[in-house]
Amino acid sequence: MLEEDMEVAIKVVVVGNGAVGKSSMIQRYCKGVFTKDYKKTIGVDFLERQILVNDEDVRLMLWDTAGQEEFDAITKAYYRGAQACVLVFSTTDRDSFEAISSWWEKVEVEVGDIPTVLVQNKIDLLDETWTVIQDLCEEAEGLAKKLKLRFYRTSVKEDLNVNEVFKYLADKYLQRL
Ligand code: GDP
Numbered sequence: 001m002l003e004e005d006m007e008v009a010i011k012v013v014v015v016g017n018g019a020v021g022k023s024s025m026i027q028r029y030c031k032g033v034f035t036k037d038y039k040k041t042i043g044v045d046f047l048e049r050q051i052l053v054n055d056e057d058v059r060l061m062l063w064d065t066a067g068q069e070e071f072d073a074i075t076k077a078y079y080r081g082a083q084a085c086v087l088v089f090s091t092t093d094r095d096s097f098e099a100i101s102s103w104w105e106k107v108e109v110e111v112g113d114i115p116t117v118l119v120q121n122k123i124d125l126l127d128e129t130w131t132v133i134q135d136l137c138e139e140a141e142g143l144a145k146k147l148k149l150r151f152y153r154t155s156v157k158e159d160l161n162v163n164e165v166f167k168y169l170a171d172k173y174l175q176r177l
Contacts, residue, residue: 016088017096079110115172124155
């Protein structure tokens with residue numbers, strides 16, 4: 001049991017290849033908006049949102065890589081003190097899925113074993129290309145099992161499952177306290 005009035009703050013890192021929707025996810029969750037031309041250079045390290053989980057006030061600080069992943073130049077400061085992680089790939093980008101294991105390893109090396117979820121974003125783009133990416137969807141489920149990670153399919157655009165991802169992480173984090 002936590003002390004009364006004690007607020008829990010969790011640093012969450014959101015990692016994955018460029019253009020999978022990481023910044024959009026952070027914007028969506030913290031500001032409730034989706035913009036196609038969102039600029040990454042917003043000049044802040046993270047956005048935050050406060051939620052109530054099992055009667056505890058939890059402040060989630062969502063850190064944006066700000067495009068550093070494009071140059072394989074994510075700084076140690078980005079990972080430092082991270083307490084939860086979202087691994088994101090895109091439904092329309094197989095390379096971004098292939099890169100997940102190496103992102104996962106990087107996080108493990110930098111911060112160890114922290115509550116982590118695997119997220120397949122842009123699920124709204126499934127429809128007509130379904131047969132093409134069916135394999136990818138199945139493989140993703142397999143990978144999540146192998147890495148023992150909770151798996152979510154999201155559409156940041158349509159605000160599908162985004163809240164669930166962060167609620168799960170906050171819950172998982174609280175369980176470990
Ligand atoms: P990041 O580089 O991983 O931070 O990716 P961005 O957040 O910049 O998103 C890359 C592009 O994908 C932008 O044009 C977004 O509008 C778009 N995008 C992000 N999430 C979704 C989604 O769920 N569905 C669709 N259709 N597009 C998305």
